[in-house]
Amino acid sequence: MSGCAAVGGVRDAGPPLRAQAALGVQRVLVLAVSFPDVPSVPALGRVKDRMLDRVAAYYAEASWGKTQLRGDVRGWYRLPRPLAEYEVSPYNIQVDRRRVRRLVEDAFSAAETEVAFERYDHVIVVVGVTTRPGVGYGMIAYSANPGMLTVGVFRYGGARMETVVTRGGQRFSGGIIVVAQNAHPGHVVHDLAHALGGVVGGRRPIPDLYDTVLQGKVGPLSAASFPKFTVFIGPWDVMSRHFATWQQPPPGMSSFTRLRMGWIGSDQVEEVSPGATRPVTLSPLAGGKGTLAVRVPGRWGTHYLLENRQPLPGDPVLPAAGLVILHVDESREDGDGIVRVVDANPSVPDFGAAPFGVRPGQTPSARLPGEVAVEVLWQHGADLTVMVTTPSRGAEVQAVATRIRGTDRSLRQLPDAPVHARARADLAAARDLLLQMKLADARARLDAIQQP
Template sequence: MVSAVWLAACSAQVPEADEARDASPPHEAVSRETSWEGELEVVVVDPPAPVASWEEYFVTEGRQRRQVVFEHGAPAGLRSGQRVKVQGREKHGQLVAQGADVDTHAAASLNTCGPLGVQRSLVILAEFPGMPRPGLTSQAVHDMFFSTTRRSLADYWSEVSEGRTTTTGDVVGWYTLDRAYSCSETSAMRDAAVQAVDADVDFTQYDRIFIVHPMPQEGCRYSGQATLSCGSVQTQDGAVTASTAWLVAEALTPHDRAVELVTHEAGHNLSLHHASTRDFGTEALGLPGTQGALDEYGDVFSTMGRWNLGHYAAPQKARIGWLAASSVAEVDGVDGTFTLAPVVASGGLKALKVRRRPGSSDWLWLEYRQPMGVYESTLGSQVFGGALVHYVDAVTMDGSHLLDFTPQTPSWTDPALLPGATWDDPYSTLSVTVDAATSVGLTVSIAYRQAACVRAPHEVQVTSLAPTDWPGGRPEFEVLLINRDSPSCAPSTFQLATLLPQGWGSDRVPTQRTVAASSSVYLGLQTYTPYTTVPGTYSVGLSATRDGHTVQGTASIDILARCVLAPPTVTVSPQSVTAAPGTDVTWTVSVTNNDAGGCDWVWYDFYSSLPARWDTDWSDWGVNLPPGGAFTFTMTKSIPSTARGSHTVDLSIVKDEYGTVWSDTFTVDVAEPLTRAR
């Protein structure tokens, strides 16, 4: 049996009709639902100014490669090499999808190149015809990848993984490709580069492919981009499983800058995401479940952040097997004192993984950096004096999030928790103290304290799940009840009451709810609007009372006029036509959605089955229209060469989830054209 798992989109999904009403153009033509199945490729695109990256998704089956755009954000956990099925609407050659169905068994068997052992790398130097060859020499590129006497990808991986991983390989080229490629044609560029070198290279000997290419004349949207893990690459030697990275040659100077870029893109090839910072303002770490402010490339102590030569962060090393289990101490509710060895040291304890709250999946990772080796010595000096701390929770996923334990300064160059300092988590009982720091070790004490209870006002936050509804509708709301008491306080019980406009109803809400200190709970609030509700803006919410103190939270919703359905208006031209056998006849059709303004958008499908065995070509198969929206399309019939006489042509317009709302027939008289007598 095939094992599969559904990966739902991360962000909250807006109902399709509401999102279309807010964001879609008034005449958006979209094809009907379809699905694609094949091997997934995920490409991380790093712009020249590292502020915000983006990911691109492609599904390949046979010779067909199609781009997938996830309508509500990509699902978590997608990797190149996975076998997926995506379903959605085809638009402009792309699939606008809701999620991805991943065949986990097929993905595991396909994705055979991993982050351990010797990585076999092929670097292809590709130049474009009609453009000057980049100034990089083959030896310079070889040094940035494979040198053992200066900084390089091979040396970096060997040091950071403590010898578990390195890379060997070859640099080939320069090879002139068949044409110049833009930076939005990287798949075609890879195919051309593989074809150019195929006669000289045995691709079965490599599992990492790097393509170094010139800056196109129109510029480039990236300095480098890379596949997230490995996938199938077609060559004359057959399909090989390999990762790919594309590097702009002009970005590979000077040497250390090149190593920063190469180790970053190669990190994506190992499945690593970016090293970010997570800012909670005046606090080092905020309320559990809150995101804070993320700077995607903000960590300047990891090469997966804004360009630098620092080690990959401890949680990322652990995930790809670059830290031995004995090198990580997990601390879960038990006090203790630990000595961390520098990350570059041989052996010793390299990381503390400390659970923030009992039963949670929130962890703090502590590590110790020292100016040892040729990579860590390039970093800012403040981190050499204390504990560098990363946070892992549901927001982190496969990246890393650096915390700032000197939040009183505006800089992220001094984030370490220094000796003599104690951090007491204001939202749990966790306490972290750095006792001492020497060149050989960092002593850290972890305690789960019993502190005095400090009561704080609670909060109620209400969110409407849709911005609009109508009389007789069922608006839904989400309520967040936050208990901001200090962690050592006992749980509190809150008395709850709905806040509804006059005449509205709701499903029963619990009359009381108990919430632990420094925690929060979500509640659903299903309401009902009377059919007599006057269109306008209304407030809905919940009150929570504890010890006589009441806090209210509300959200607004717009009630629109009730939806009144009406048949569409359809005009067709021509109604009748005379044409010759073997020719085409085209009808121009206009359709207008006459539903009232309070109605949802409507999907109309177009169908025609008569005359039998006449081919039909549509400019559009269907259309999504708002109330009052209009759209024009064409229907073309190909008349068989054997046809003669009068024929009936039909056309039906079908409303999604409703049925046929309009149909008519037209006449085509087929006759041989008159010829002039000689």
């Protein structure tokens, strides 16, 4: 398809946040606990592979080596109460926070004679029961600290890091997540990201990117129900969609989450103000090198992030490849649509064709509020070159870029012979002239190219 997609703005923005414990070596304890009335638990080796090794590999790849998880697996420790006294709802908004604290404090106390919790930055509590929504423990995974340990209003500045005190007096105020023994590694990745983010000014720097209220209203939770509440960004970030299918690795992270994690340097982000015209070549986000994002200020303090998503080890589960545009409203609450995808093709469900691009069937042009046009010019290898400009210039820019791409395809069919060298030189010159916004000169160079 061809043409443009348009979106609207939102409201006031707050200052950007950064994760508090996401860089360098993070010491992680996997604490496996069992229930007296659930005797069968998996071997600790399987727990280590699923909850630590595969999660550590994900973070090493996603962060380009900037986050390293190192840790131990200890267990199984028997909890003092039957499963029924710990069970929670599968829905975020219905979880009994008192039961969460009961589980966490009992788990820590069960291990305190063998574990010095001060040695660790984060604890992953693994509950020894196979769990599905409303079955077993009730919820398959959640972040307890920051998160479910906090009683009362968690949003609107109410997030905080709680302190867990064992019966013997050990105190722990680091990140804590709780996962069932059969959790997907994506569950662990997602909730550990909350823990790595911590709390700043009453807010979690690494928020949920799915609709946390809608999650409690869609009916029985299943893989089929995920699109019903991951309505803001779908499968484009593990903080929205924990996994695509059970057999696949977790989805990658968007530039928004990677920026919040502190993995993307300021020198890897180009800022283009509305009304300005600037070409930018975006390297693949998952590669970690070169320019990884373009930031365009939007209305009422919001902004847009442009990112190049390509299938790489750090982005293993993509619905499609190309330029993904995100609308970011820092003023929104955790789980209330801080990040929303600008969908290039809303007729395809679940953001399955959201990227803009120059591949067959893709839309190369986007129109954003505030007199901003984004034109995808061409793709060389995995790199995308885009022009951020104004709508009045965008159509002409894209017209020249379309001619350049068509001429390039034609010349690539010709043998690499000296007779065609002049045509290729004119094409390269036309590209350079377009990047300088010398559109008439670029057209003249294209007109001069003679093809057999």
